[in-house]
Amino acid sequence: MKVNTAILILCFLFVSCDSPAPKQNGSGKTAGEDSQSPRGTGIWQNEIYTDEFGQTSDRDCIRNRDLIAGSFSNVAKTSAPLNVRFLIFNPNSISLQLFENAGNTPVKALTPQGYTVTIDDADGAEHKVKAVNYSDKVAFEKTDAGIVHEILMKGGRVQFSIAGDFNATTRYQFTIDNATGYDAAFRNLTQK
Numbered sequence: 001m002k003v004n005t006a007i008l009i010l011c012f013l014f015v016s017c018d019s020p021a022p023k024q025n026g027s028g029k030t031a032g033e034d035s036q037s038p039r040g041t042g043i044w045q046n047e048i049y050t051d052e053f054g055q056t057s058d059r060d061c062i063r064n065r066d067l068i069a070g071s072f073s074n075v076a077k078t079s080a081p082l083n084v085r086f087l088i089f090n091p092n093s094i095s096l097q098l099f100e101n102a103g104n105t106p107v108k109a110l111t112p113q114g115y116t117v118t119i120d121d122a123d124g125a126e127h128k129v130k131a132v133n134y135s136d137k138v139a140f141e142k143t144d145a146g147i148v149h150e151i152l153m154k155g156g157r158v159q160f161s162i163a164g165d166f167n168a169t170t171r172y173q174f175t176i177d178n179a180t181g182y183d184a185a186f187r188n189l190t191q192k
Contacts (some may be wrong), residue, residue, distance in 0.1 A: 039188070042155075042181020043068075046188045049087070052136060061187045062088040070096040070160075070174025072100055074167070083158075084174050087137060090189075095137035098162075098172055109133040114165035119148065121181070122156025131162070138162070155180030 043066065049059045067083035081102040085165030087095045097106035115131045115138060129144035142146050151158055158179050 039184065040181055041185040042178060043176070044182050044185035045160070046185055049089070049191075059089055062086070062182070062188055062189055064176075067099070067102075068174050068176060069102070070172060072098070072170075072172045074170045082172055082174060084172075086173045088149075088189075089187075091186075092145050093139075094145040094148050096131070096141040096162075097137055105135040107133065107138075108136045116163050116165060118161045118163075119151055120159040121151045122154050122158060127151065149186075152179050152182040154184065155182060 041065050044062050045065045046060060046062055049057045049061045051057065064084075064086050065128075067085055070084055071080040072082040073079060076096045080100065083102045085097040085099070085106075085181055087097065113133045115133070115141070117131050119127045119128045119129065121127065127147055129140060129147055131138045131140045132145070133139070148166040154179075156179060158176045160174050160176075162172040
């Protein structure tokens with residue numbers, strides 16, 4: 001009897017140690033994991049802005065801690081992997097970096113390229129705003145950046161669909177599963 005109990009305990013320990021790792025959701029967190037950081041900023045973090053050459057500036061910004069996964073389509077690809085980084089300097093200066101094929105180099109434009117961005121906020125309301133890629137960042141127009149800021153301040157699930165005005169087949173789509181914590185990151189930014 002003692003031998004059978006010992007064997008059962010060993011089998012249980014072996015199985016539990018060999019169980020698969022938890023799956024990650026779209027926000028980069030494991031399912032069921034609290035999305036709030038110790039500072040209450042969720043997926044967002046405050047940092048000093050570093051440019052594409054690795055030079056730090058005197059500008060503080062908010063960005064997403066981990067890249068946000070999505071997809072893109074164009075003439076050559078359909079539903080290819082996309083990563084997205086937000087760069088937020090103030091309510092009127094919000095940009096995105098779009099990394100096609102989940103690569104390391106953001107989409108670049110040699111001449112300004114316009115985009116129409118459709119956003120579904122946490123309340124289910126749809127907003128259409130404009131953005132332009134002048135270099136390696138898709139920047140929201142000043143008044144439209146304010147709209148994006150207010151949507152992020154609400155928190156919750158936010159969906160983005162970005163269509164190129166220059167080419168009807170270029171489209172980027174991604175979802176922030178939980179934008180909650182942006183308000184705390186914004187407070188941190190403005191209190192410096």
